Structures are given as structure tokens and as C-alpha cells.
Amino acid sequence: MKGIAQCTKTVHCYGASNLLGVLMDLKHLLNNLVTAVMVIDVDLRLSYANAAAEQLLGVSTHRLTEHSLADNFQVLGVSTQILSGAIRDNQGLTISTAPLVTLDNQHHTVDITLTPLEHEQGLALLELRQVDQQRRIHQQLTLDAQQQAAQYLVRNLAHEIKNPLGGLRGAAQLLSRELHDPELHEFTDMIIEQADRLRNLVDRLLGPQKPTQHTQQNIHEVIQKVLKLVTMALPENIQFKQDYDPSIPDINMDPEQIQQAVLNIVQNAVQALEGVGGNIIIKTRAQHQITIGTQRHKIVIALSVIDNGPGIKPELMDTLFYPMVTGRDQGSGLGLSISHNFARLHGGRIDCQSTPGETEFTILLPIKTK
Structure with a gap:
């Protein structure tokens, strides 16, 4: 990529021994971004994609760089002709809340930013930032809060059910011992069986709430x-x-x-x-x-x-x-x-x-x- 050649021109700023370290640090930095970052040319061929791009598109970096950008998704809310024309004309481009459908049929909403690379004619930085991530985080926090409130209510209710349920089962057992007619035992056995079923249901509601041994x-x-x-x-x-x-x-x-x-x-x-x-x-x-x-x-x-x-x-x-x-x-x-x-x-x-x-x-x- 021409960018490496450009970096060598600035070697006097860092020193030759530090140049490789600078490049490695830059790659590490880009791979820790949540924004998908790709470098594309006028023909929409990729020369670089960070880890977030690989994850967002659901495609390996190897496949991304071997195929045209258009071959790595089903739908993107901007035509490939517009992207290619912007790179050719050395013009930036920003599109908000664009739909993205990946090859594995995952639907996303993204902000698209295209930035031509200075001193690199025919190359541009393409950024895809998921805006549905914030919505998902908010939904999860809301769900967790609401579910914890629901579980608290259910657990209290389960405790209230379990206490009289034990008394009901014990009474049925005592009654069964006093009954001399074997046919009547069918009814006490039914009470005990249903009490056990409800107890199992309550035990599931009262399931573990703390981390166990991992x-x-x-x-x-x-x-x-x-x-x-x-x-x-x-x-x-x-x-x-x-x-x-x-x-x-x-x-x-x-x-x-x-x-x-x-x-x-x-x-x-x-x-x-x-x-x-x-x-x-x-x-x-x-x-x-x-x-x-x-x-x-x-x-x-x-x-x-x-x-x-x-x-x-x-x-x-x-x-x-x-x-x-x-x-x-x-x-x-x-x-x-x-x-x-x-x-x-x-x-x-x-x-x-x-x-x-x-x-x-x-x-x-x-x-x-x-």
C-alpha cells in the first residue's frame, strides 16, 4: 500500500528503529476500534480491513481483501457507483443511518463516512459505524432492569407459595394414614403429586441467582x-x-x-x-x-x-x-x-x-x- 511508502518519508520524525513499531501500534489501535475501518481504491478493492469490519460484515479479512467491496454484503445504503465516483473525484462522503445487510442476512443500521487519503490518489478510508449498537445496549439495560424486577416479584411470590404448599402436602400425608378405604388414597395421592409438581415449579423459579463454581x-x-x-x-x-x-x-x-x-x-x-x-x-x-x-x-x-x-x-x-x-x-x-x-x-x-x-x-x- 502506498501509505507505507508515505510513512517512510516521515522516518526522520520517529527514527528508523521505531518505524516498524509505529506501524504495528497503528494496526493494533485500529483493531481495537468499534468502528469498521477499510481502505478501498477506486475499483472498490480492499487493501486493509480492521477487526471491527471483519466482525460487522461477518467475513474474514482474507476474503475481504480478495474480493470487491460489493461482494462482501447484500445491501448497503449507498451505491457502489457513488462510492467509486467520490474516490475518483477525491471527494468526501457522509451518509447517516444507512441500512446494511450482510452476506449471512444480518441487518444493521450504520453511519457511512468516506475520506480520501491525503497524498494517496485513488485510495480512501471507508468507515461504517453501527448506530444500532447504542439502541441494543439501551434495550439490554432496560431488559435487565425489568427482568430483575420481575424475578424479584416472582421469587417473593414463590416463597409465599412454597410455605403453605409444604403444609398442604404434609396434611395430605397425614390424612392418607388415617384413611382405611384404599380407594380414597387415590385422592390424597393426587394432592401429594400435584403439590410436588408445584414445588418443582417453584424451585425452578427460585433457581440460582449467584455465580457457581466455574x-x-x-x-x-x-x-x-x-x-x-x-x-x-x-x-x-x-x-x-x-x-x-x-x-x-x-x-x-x-x-x-x-x-x-x-x-x-x-x-x-x-x-x-x-x-x-x-x-x-x-x-x-x-x-x-x-x-x-x-x-x-x-x-x-x-x-x-x-x-x-x-x-x-x-x-x-x-x-x-x-x-x-x-x-x-x-x-x-x-x-x-x-x-x-x-x-x-x-x-x-x-x-x-x-x-x-x-x-x-x-x-x-x-x-x-x-
């Missing part, structure tokens, strides 16, 4: 255990597809909690496809510079469960992870709430995007780096 585990081993459980009773018209990133390192986790979180989401996908059939894709990727709550993480695991079912009703999306909220007649409304809570206990979160024909749940779990 150990180094591989996320793909956890996923495989989930698939083994689910496929035992999987209808023939539903197929699983796996798309894993083998480079993802082990992370500290409670494997039972993460397994349960994934299992709940996968079971929801299976139930969404019951009767109609379809595909469920389990995908893992590493994502960079992700904000979860108020904390920024350099790298996280993104575990996605994608089904091509009918989708989630729009009116349920804002309360999807609340306890006792469900779109199914026979659902308890606890599965997603429990999954969200387990992700929260690991410093992560769960995102959901749903349209008719595609629903994607993504569990984001931080990878601790030294």
Missing part, C-alpha cells in the same frame, strides 16, 4: 451434549446443521448451567418446527469489541441457534425473557428466562432476532484474555 470447558463439547439429548426424540422432519469455529478457546463456565441455557433455546427451536419441519443451525463464532451491559469485551463467544420456523410474534419480543411469558399454549414460560439468567451469571447476554422464516437466538459469553 471450570475451563470447551463450548462445543457442551453443545454436543445438548444435541445428543435432543436428537433422541427429534422428529424425522427436523434436521440439525452445525457450523463451528474450531479456533474458539476454552472458557471458564459452569457447564451444567450453559448446557441448560443452550438446551432450552434448542428445544424452543424444535417446538417451533413441530408439524412443519425444517432446519436448525448451531453456529459458533468469535466476535470482537462487544459491549455487554456497561462492560466492553475484547472478544466473546457468539453461540447462535437459528431455525427457519414461523418466527416469534412481535408483541412477545420485548418481554420474551420474562418469567412466565410464552407464545405456546402448553409452555411454562420459564425456559428462556432461565437461559437469560444463566447467561447473565456468566457475564453474558442473549440476543434474539426473529422474522417469519428465520429466528436466531445468540448467546454471547466473554472470553477472558490475559
Whole structure:
């Protein structure tokens, strides 16, 4: 790239021994930006893309630099002719809140800035800044606050139910001992059975609220255990597809909690496809510079469960992870709430995007780096 030649002209400012360090520091700096940064020429060929660009477009840096910019997305809210013309004319360009649809059908809203590089005719800096990130962070903080309030209410209610429930069960046991007619035992057994069922439900509502003991585990081993459980009773018209990133390192986790979180989401996908059939894709990727709550993480695991079912009703999306909220007649409304809570206990979160024909749940779990 000509920029390197330009840098050598300024070597007297830094000293020859420091030039390589300056270039490496610049690359490191760009890779820590949340804004996607690319260097393109008049033919929209890429000579550089930072980590944020790779993450936003869902394409590796190698593929980005081997193909034209237009081949690395489905939709961008500015025509390639306008971009190419601006570079040719050495003119800057700014477009606000433009739609972006990536090759893997992810929808984003971005601000686009094109800046011709000074002293580098035919080259320009293209910046894509996600503006839906701020909206997602606000929604997550609101969801966490509302869910914690809902969980507090449910936990208090569960405690109030559990105390008289124990007395009801004990009374039924005492009554059963006093009954001499065996046929009447059927009714006391029914009371005890239903009391136990309600107690199990309450115990699930009162599930763990504090982090448990974590150990180094591989996320793909956890996923495989989930698939083994689910496929035992999987209808023939539903197929699983796996798309894993083998480079993802082990992370500290409670494997039972993460397994349960994934299992709940996968079971929801299976139930969404019951009767109609379809595909469920389990995908893992590493994502960079992700904000979860108020904390920024350099790298996280993104575990996605994608089904091509009918989708989630729009009116349920804002309360999807609340306890006792469900779109199914026979659902308890606890599965997603429990999954969200387990992700929260690991410093992560769960995102959901749903349209008719595609629903994607993504569990984001931080990878601790030294």
C-alpha cells in the first residue's frame, strides 16, 4: 500500500528503529476500534480491513481483501457507483443511518463516512459505524432492569407459595394414614403429586441467582451434549446443521448451567418446527469489541441457534425473557428466562432476532484474555 511508502518519508520524525513499531501500534489501535475501518481504491478493492469490519460484515479479512467491496454484503445504503465516483473525484462522503445487510442476512443500521487519503490518489478510508449498537445496549439495560424486577416479584411470590404448599402436602400425608378405604388414597395421592409438581415449579423459579463454581470447558463439547439429548426424540422432519469455529478457546463456565441455557433455546427451536419441519443451525463464532451491559469485551463467544420456523410474534419480543411469558399454549414460560439468567451469571447476554422464516437466538459469553 502506498501509505507505507508515505510513512517512510516521515522516518526522520520517529527514527528508523521505531518505524516498524509505529506501524504495528497503528494496526493494533485500529483493531481495537468499534468502528469498521477499510481502505478501498477506486475499483472498490480492499487493501486493509480492521477487526471491527471483519466482525460487522461477518467475513474474514482474507476474503475481504480478495474480493470487491460489493461482494462482501447484500445491501448497503449507498451505491457502489457513488462510492467509486467520490474516490475518483477525491471527494468526501457522509451518509447517516444507512441500512446494511450482510452476506449471512444480518441487518444493521450504520453511519457511512468516506475520506480520501491525503497524498494517496485513488485510495480512501471507508468507515461504517453501527448506530444500532447504542439502541441494543439501551434495550439490554432496560431488559435487565425489568427482568430483575420481575424475578424479584416472582421469587417473593414463590416463597409465599412454597410455605403453605409444604403444609398442604404434609396434611395430605397425614390424612392418607388415617384413611382405611384404599380407594380414597387415590385422592390424597393426587394432592401429594400435584403439590410436588408445584414445588418443582417453584424451585425452578427460585433457581440460582449467584455465580457457581466455574471450570475451563470447551463450548462445543457442551453443545454436543445438548444435541445428543435432543436428537433422541427429534422428529424425522427436523434436521440439525452445525457450523463451528474450531479456533474458539476454552472458557471458564459452569457447564451444567450453559448446557441448560443452550438446551432450552434448542428445544424452543424444535417446538417451533413441530408439524412443519425444517432446519436448525448451531453456529459458533468469535466476535470482537462487544459491549455487554456497561462492560466492553475484547472478544466473546457468539453461540447462535437459528431455525427457519414461523418466527416469534412481535408483541412477545420485548418481554420474551420474562418469567412466565410464552407464545405456546402448553409452555411454562420459564425456559428462556432461565437461559437469560444463566447467561447473565456468566457475564453474558442473549440476543434474539426473529422474522417469519428465520429466528436466531445468540448467546454471547466473554472470553477472558490475559
